[in-house]
Amino acid sequence: MRIGELAQATDTTARALRHYEHEGLLTSRRAHNGYRIYDEHAVVRVRNIRYLLAAGLTLEDVRSFLPCLDGDLAATPPSDKGIRIALERLAVLDERIAAQTEARDRLAEALRPVIGRKIHPVA
Numbered sequence: 001m002r003i004g005e006l007a008q009a010t011d012t013t014a015r016a017l018r019h020y021e022h023e024g025l026l027t028s029r030r031a032h033n034g035y036r037i038y039d040e041h042a043v044v045r046v047r048n049i050r051y052l053l054a055a056g057l058t059l060e061d062v063r064s065f066l067p068c069l070d071g072d073l074a075a076t077p078p079s080d081k082g083i084r085i086a087l088e089r090l091a092v093l094d095e096r097i098a099a100q101t102e103a104r105d106r107l108a109e110a111l112r113p114v115i116g117r118k119i120h121p122v123a
Contacts, residue, residue, distance in 0.1 A: 003028075003036045010046040017046065023059050025049055025066070041070050048073040056093050061085050 020026040028036040
């Protein structure tokens with residue numbers, strides 16, 4: 001399948017697919033006209049890449065999962081390495097959330113005299 005077909009089948013963009021390929025997460029062959037051609041298994045691989053990215057992992061983290069990107073990743077029990085990577089990423093996300101919460105609280109406090117009321121987070 002061509003890149004546009006893969007993008008549509010995986011609800012992503014051709015640009016993202018080229019990026020995944022550049023990062024070594026996806027492979028294609030070239031047609032005589034230079035178009036990228038992907039095997040049918042690329043759909044599963046891209047969906048797994050997007051699943052891991054949506055879970056908060058980085059492309060570098062995803063690279064560690066290369067051996068299992070072509071299977072049912074969501075149904076496969078995680079390896080010790082996978083758990084370690086996920087825990088490390090969770091710690092990074094927790095730190096970022098804490099920093100953003102502190103920044104939000106400082107800004108809300110600075111605005112309190114101007115607005116004259118308690119500022120609540122937007123839901």
